[in-house]
Amino acid sequence: MNFVNNEELRVQKKFLNKGYYIFNIKDKKNLTRIKKSIIKISKEWLKKKYKKKNQNFTLDNTHNEISIKDLNSYRLYVYEKINSYKWFSKAYFSLGKRYLEMICGNELVMQKKCNLSIQLPNDDSSTLPLHSDVWVGDSEYEIVLWLPLVDCYRTKSMFILPTDKNNKFSKKFFKYKSTNKLFTAVKPHLKWLKIDYGQGLLFTQNIMHGNVANSEKGTRWSFNCRFKAIFSPYRDKSIGVFFKPITMKPVTKLGMSYKYPNEK
Template sequence: MATSTSNNGEPASDTGAQFLSAGYVVRPAEDRAALDRVRQLTAAAAAAALKIALPNDIGAFLDTIHERVKVADLNDFRLAILDKLLADPQFRPAYFACGRKLVEEVVGNELAMQRNIGLSVQLPNDDSSLLPLHSDTWGSECSPFEVVLWIPLVDVVRTKSMFLLPPEPDRQWRARVHEFMQQGTEALFKAVEPELAFIPITYGEVMLFTPTVMHGNRVNREPGTRWSFNMRFKGLFTPYANKKLGDYFSPVSVRPASQIGLSFDMPGSGDG
């Protein structure tokens, strides 16, 4: 049930209340220069993969990338970009700077951050890279304590964006998921479709959402290509599922008191 108070009775912030009721919040990037850097690094990696000079209008270049990349080459293209971004030490700090305070407000200020980068490039009318309706926590890989910082590099709307089922209808439908086991996820999608929200986001904004609720994407029927990143965060000391600290998450903020606690040794027993 959505609530406007935290479970210890203190008033939840507007952001917290909205996150609980809608399952997501959209906010302006906290560091616009960092967001522009993320986009610039991505566009430069895309231009390098295409062996062309980086065009002046980065936004238009990304939005019309379907004019230069065939569906058959899309995954190799995407992986080439990711290789470059993963090797760039500026990328993850810049990404975190786009929504750090937002993540801290919703999650906490001792955080673990996903080590790899999720990048989605969805060409118009391409059905090869869809993410069907799902909840990350239904599998064994994801902990429900995770959130996703989702950042588009172009304006996204309707099917160019992602969809999400708000927590309250998600709770109701989750109890009925077993009814769709034989029919599959498309049947479940059709059932929940009237209650889904496609989230419009303008370049310059970021979204934080809970991947515990049903979400996914559809064939992009808009004229431009969607570019979006997703990166998971969670409280450093909250439960992990199979996406573990070390191979999947790395600590990004450990407060001094925790640093002391982690390295504290009890007094020796004196017996050697």
């Protein structure tokens, strides 16, 4: 039995079939606010570090402004700053809320800080080899909201092994002696996601995914943030430490604080 409307059913089926779902973001106001803030913070950093006042800075062009040796401290600066803004988490959530509720639940916890990736063209220092996060301690009930800040395609994007192939290769997982060997075997089946700025991606970390060095012309910018239903099982990442509750309902609050009458 499934009491959902046709649209939800369509989204849910597509997600279950492939392990991911790409959607158009309706909340342009918050999307623009996030992108504009990132550009402002970047200009601040450029001014501080390189004494450069670059008014024409664009995210796609980051590789022309920042050297690889400074990339990580620059990334951390932007990451800390954007995550320190009180409005940021809520704005980020709002971009995927509609589909998170269809796919995951309406009482959710959210990762306290959204991760930020910046991949300069031909820089292999920030690649993420083939993996499933559930192999290393993430709950199989988590979902990731991945947000590109530039148009992402081919090696400037990420790859995913769709559900059917993932299930097939997971069964013979231990036959492969290394991640490299597994990668070679699954490579023909990988889906390189084309996601433009203005779109969002929801995917399960139960399926294999990763990226390679960006060999396209522009710099890749993307956020990723995990969500899960508040009462679904946790693994290494716990509520309060890694996740924060964001949409708890009154009945849940009542239930959690209820004390049975006591004779004493």
